[in-house]
């Protein structure tokens with residue numbers, strides 16, 4: 001059971017975005033561990049300025065407020081790693097037979113389809129992270145997706161053919177998030193790095209990537225401290241940030 005993640009828990013019928021709401025709360029010095037849940041988001045935010053659109057009432061859309069003042073801005077990617085691990089563990093718990101993986105940097109896959117997305121926003125104080133808003137969209141009971149997403153999105157229901165309690169998934173997720181967050185606070189992140197690589201889609205394998213207009217094969221070597229993807233292309237080791245490379249599934 002999580003001790004402080006989910007206390008208090010703020011629940012809304014509808015919000016533009018749980019992340020936007022949480023970011024707005026920061027001015028009021030919210031309690032660490034506060035969660036914001038919405039049944040429906042009208043302007044859910046995705047990575048790189050995209051939108052996160054899911055059917056109302058069927059999925060988990062939650063933001064968690066942490067206060068990781070022990071992390072320097074340069075260590076921000078550790079938060080991505082811990083969240084991806086917590087979400088991946090949650091999916092594995094409810095779908096024990098599924099092949100769950102983290103697609104760099106922090107999408108969660110079941111097989112080759114995305115089941116959850118993560119958006120982390122921060123408030124900085126000098127070189128430290130004063131607050132982190134950890135936004136998670138996890139597809140739970142959605143039975144189908146619009147045609148443009150049908151081949152690349154999935155849900156717990158679509159995999160298992162049965163409904164899941166959003167409340168139970170939320171509770172388990174809070175527990176795993178808190179466990180990783182406390183581990184991060186105690187240690188230097190080495191354990192986290194190893195666990196992340198173990199779950200990383202394509203790690204130490206040849207994968208298909210898109211660089212600009214060109215598609216090619218590359219060896220996924222790892223991820224550096226800043227979160228850049230390390231790829232060996234034609235025997236040359238190169239580092240890429242999220243805007244520069246796309247992993248093809």
Ligand code: BTN
Nearest residue numbers: 017019045046047117118135137
């Ligand atoms: C992605 O593009 O993969 C990230 C999606 C993150 C969606 C979640 S849903 C809860 C939280 N509130 C938001 O507006 N976005 C995140």
